[in-house]
Amino acid sequence: MDYRMGVISSLDEVGQQAWDQLLAKQEPEREPNPFLSYAFLHALHESGSACADTGWQPQYLVLWRDDKLAAAMPLYVKAHSYGEYVFDWAWADAYHRNGVEYYPKLLSAIPFTPVTGPRLMATDDEARQQLIAFLIEQQQASGMSSTHILFPPEDQVQQLEDAGFLLRSGIQFHWLNQGYQDFDTFLATLEHKKRKNIRAERRKVQEAGVMLRQVRGADATDADWRFFHRCYSNTYAEHRSSPYLNLDFFRRIGAAMPQNILLVIAERNGERIAASLVIHNNHTLYGRYWGAIEHVPCLHFEAAYYQPLEFCIANGIETFEGGAQGEHKMARGFLPVKTHSAHWLAHPAFSDAIERFLQREGGGIDSYMDELNERNPFKT
The missing domain is CATH 3.40.630.30 (Gcn5-related N-acetyltransferase (GNAT))
Incomplete structure (x- = not known):
């Protein structure tokens, strides 16, 4: 042929x-x-x-x-x-x-x-x-x-x-959905110490007065993308390096593939302070980027792990791929x-x-x- x-x-x-x-x-x-x-x-x-x-x-x-x-x-x-x-x-x-x-x-x-x-x-x-x-x-x-x-x-x-x-x-670390009804059902499958630590981390974020919003790609505004890019760039600045991706890239995927995008935006006292971005289809969610302009203990875990996990459970998504490296993810239910x-x-x-x-x-x-x-x- x-x-x-x-x-x-x-x-x-x-x-x-x-x-x-x-x-x-x-x-x-x-x-x-x-x-x-x-x-x-x-x-x-x-x-x-x-x-x-x-x-x-x-x-x-x-x-x-x-x-x-x-x-x-x-x-x-x-x-x-x-x-x-x-x-x-x-x-x-x-x-x-x-x-x-x-x-x-x-x-x-x-x-x-x-x-x-x-x-x-x-x-x-x-x-x-x-x-x-x-x-x-x-x-x-x-x-x-x-x-x-x-x-x-x-x-x-x-x-x-x-x-x-x-x-x-x-080696990477992935979370597998075992048909959990809700986040508490998932927590119940973990060892007592792991379950206790996750609840303590989530409580710290709540007690700090932080509210989190899950924003689907179709609902994300240009202001959301500009804020997310600011957070993303700040993560690189803290590590004294330059970001790989520019705002134009995020705007383009926001317009071209909104069905695959979820932004998690953290707010306190009416002001946005952090954001994470995950990409997904109907069977896999991929952790991608996170950043903050104000430090709140455990907020990274809430925005980049626990909120996406809740999204997976609510939408029947089978797998959450946590990205590169990160042995600490095992304490949060991810497996090698x-x-x-x-x-x-x-x-x-x-x-x-x-x-x-x-x-x-x-x-x-x-x-x-x-x-x-x-x-x-x-x-x-």
């Missing part, structure tokens, strides 16, 4: 209808991953948050069959390793110390978003194999140091290993989940060295996973 292959720098070259139709075919029985939607990716690019000027040059791979989009892969030429959440700084340093260039590199991921989702998007297995072959052809012809595929789903991991990629594991990434390195000696490193690291990840599971926060 004949395929027409191409590399595009803008999703405009595909169009929203074709892109979202392909996305919908990845898990036809479930609502599509919102971070892979045309609306989200296009907002990243058009707002200037993820573009060549910020070190994220789009170079998407696309395959057409009978003039229909049969496969695609989000792919970037990266000039650095910021905003990835699978850390390869040590690899880049080793290259540099040996006089070998590590950047630019190829990266398949959702910018600034450590969320598992299909990277090899295809209508069928044949198209997916053609996409993998095209990727290998591109990475070998590009002269770049490496290709990295971050947070692919379990069913694509073996395909990438078969194609010569080295596999790496990580293994994540994956795949890596191809052109330099044979470095590839061998990193393969040995990943074998050692993988053993450590497995041991850490066992240790975490022994500290399960739920009643035995």
Whole structure:
């Protein structure tokens, strides 16, 4: 079967209808991953948050069959390793110390978003194999140091290993909805100490006179987005770094995908003091961003965890993915989940060295996973 292959720098070259139709075919029985939607990716690019000027040059791979989009892969030429959440700084340093260039590199991921989702998007297995072959052809012809595929789903991991990629594991913390009727029903399943601590944290926020509002994307005003961006930027300022995302990006997703957005806004004495943003579909909620302009003890936990948990329970959402890192989430009912990434390195000696490193690291990840599971926060 004949395929027409191409590399595009803008999703405009595909169009929203074709892109979202392909996305919908990845898990036809479930609502599509919102971070892979045309609306989200296009907002990243058009707002200037993820573009060549910020070190994220789009170079998407696309395959057409009978003039229909049969496969695609989000792919970037990266000039650095910021905003990835699978850390390869040590690899880049080793290259540099040996006089070998590590950047630019190829990266398949959702910018600034450590969320598992299909990277090899295809209508069928044949198209997916053609996409993998095209990727290998591109990475070998590009002269770049490496290709990295971050947070692919379990069913694509073996395909990438078969194609010569080295596999790496990580750990995130996810909350699973066991059909809870309300927040108290969920609390009742936790160990006594964990349950007591959560109630104490929520009480501190209430006693501080803080009220919280859950604002759906369709109801969010421009003032809400401006305030949220102020909070988001303040979080980065407190860590002496610059925010990845600009106000234009948030306005764009607010207009283009309001059905996937929930803002939690905290107020005291009629003044807004903090906000969090989560993204969701009908089966998964993803914790994303938080910020405050005034410190209130435990408000972060209330706005970024407990309010979204209540939203999940009220709306029958199955999973709350808590984002990168955060062992402290276990005390709030989140459990460890293994994540994956795949890596191809052109330099044979470095590839061998990193393969040995990943074998050692993988053993450590497995041991850490066992240790975490022994500290399960739920009643035995």
